[in-house]
Amino acid sequence: MKCYNHDDVDAVGICKHCQKGLCKECIEEVDGSLACKVSCVEEVETLNYIVNRSKNMVKHAGSQWNPAIIGSFVFGVFFFGLGFRSEGMLSMAMYIFGLGFCAISLYYYIIKKRMSKQD
Numbered sequence: 148m149k150c151y152n153h154d155d156v157d158a159v160g161i162c163k164h165c166q167k168g169l170c171k172e173c174i175e176e177v178d179g180s181l182a183c184k185v186s187c188v189e190e191v192e193t194l195n196y197i198v199n200r201s202k203n204m205v206k207h208a209g210s211q212w213n214p215a216i217i218g219s220f221v222f223g224v225f226f227f228g229l230g231f232r233s234e235g236m237l238s239m240a241m242y243i244f245g246l247g248f249c250a251i252s253l254y255y256y257i258i259k260k261r262m263s264k265q266d
């Protein structure tokens with residue numbers, strides 16, 4: 148793979164934000180992740196910040212039924228309800244949304260369970 152900015156230079160890494168391949172000169176390391184020096188450093192910093200924060204949120208949430216789990220599940224059920232009332236493609240889309248949110252809620256639940264086991 149070649150650098151996105153330099154056709155003749157081999158890429159050494161991929162930007163975490165825009166997934167472009169970059170050479171040594173175009174890449175910068177931000178908290179252990181790679182980013183485009185010119186355009187994506189700030190985005191990757193923000194991304195890392197959000198990821199770390201949500202990791203901490205999951206870790207520090209007291210009960211196993213935290214708002215993220217309940218919220219996602221409620222959204223899931225809500226979209227299933229909409230899917231039930233709509234027709235055709237729209238109904239399909241609503242079911243997919245519903246499934247997605249249920250999956251997120253399940254995912255959070257499993258992570259929570261694993262973490263409380265480790266404590």
Ligand SMILES: [Zn+2]
Nearest residue numbers: 162165183187
């Ligand atoms: Zn980038």
Ligand SMILES: [Zn+2]
Nearest residue numbers: 150153170173
């Ligand atoms: Zn380059």
